[in-house]
Amino acid sequence: MAAPPQELKICTGCGRQISVHVNACPYCGKMQAAPGPSYGAPPPPPAYGAPPPAYGPAPGQEMRVCVGCGRQIPAHYNACPYCGRSATGAPQGESMGALKYVLYILSFLFWPLGIIIGIVFMISNEPEKKQVGKMCIILAILSVVLYVVCYFFIFAAIFGGMMGI
Numbered sequence: 001m002a003a004p005p006q007e008l009k010i011c012t013g014c015g016r017q018i019s020v021h022v023n024a025c026p027y028c029g030k031m032q033a034a035p036g037p038s039y040g041a042p043p044p045p046p047a048y049g050a051p052p053p054a055y056g057p058a059p060g061q062e063m064r065v066c067v068g069c070g071r072q073i074p075a076h077y078n079a080c081p082y083c084g085r086s087a088t089g090a091p092q093g094e095s096m097g098a099l100k101y102v103l104y105i106l107s108f109l110f111w112p113l114g115i116i117i118g119i120v121f122m123i124s125n126e127p128e129k130k131q132v133g134k135m136c137i138i139l140a141i142l143s144v145v146l147y148v149v150c151y152f153f154i155f156a157a158i159f160g161g162m163m164g165i
């Protein structure tokens, strides 16, 4: 059960041997300059039988669906060979997704919560979380300032009314 012969090249990202036909290194996700045929083009017809496609399911190989492009790729790959999407899901910089906007809104509506979220995130090691934490604290402070201004006007109106101004 030997693997079908493949043309191999060295990944410019991690130096491992990869198929010349992939768009991105399956190990490190680095997009490859494409000297070979792209995946859009059908591979040249083989002279013998019908060997499995380079990235089709091989016997005993677990497949998964790429979250980036939806194609089937071997489960052990770290990155999709078609689109370069990493196996862990979202590319860097989007790991918080919509959650950070929810946190921003919460920070603004309930400023004590914003301060707590901010502090918790600021002590995190992830730069993105630090950034979100900073934003939460800024929004919380902004919220406090708005509260104070609002109360000032409300009290001014009440006292102004009581004193008959």
Ligand SMILES: [Zn+2]
Residues within 6 Å of the ligand: 011, 012, 013, 014, 015, 016, 025, 026, 027, 028, 029, 030
């Ligand atoms: Zn690589």
Ligand SMILES: [Zn+2]
Residues within 6 Å of the ligand: 066, 067, 068, 069, 070, 071, 080, 081, 082, 083, 084, 085
């Ligand atoms: Zn993909």
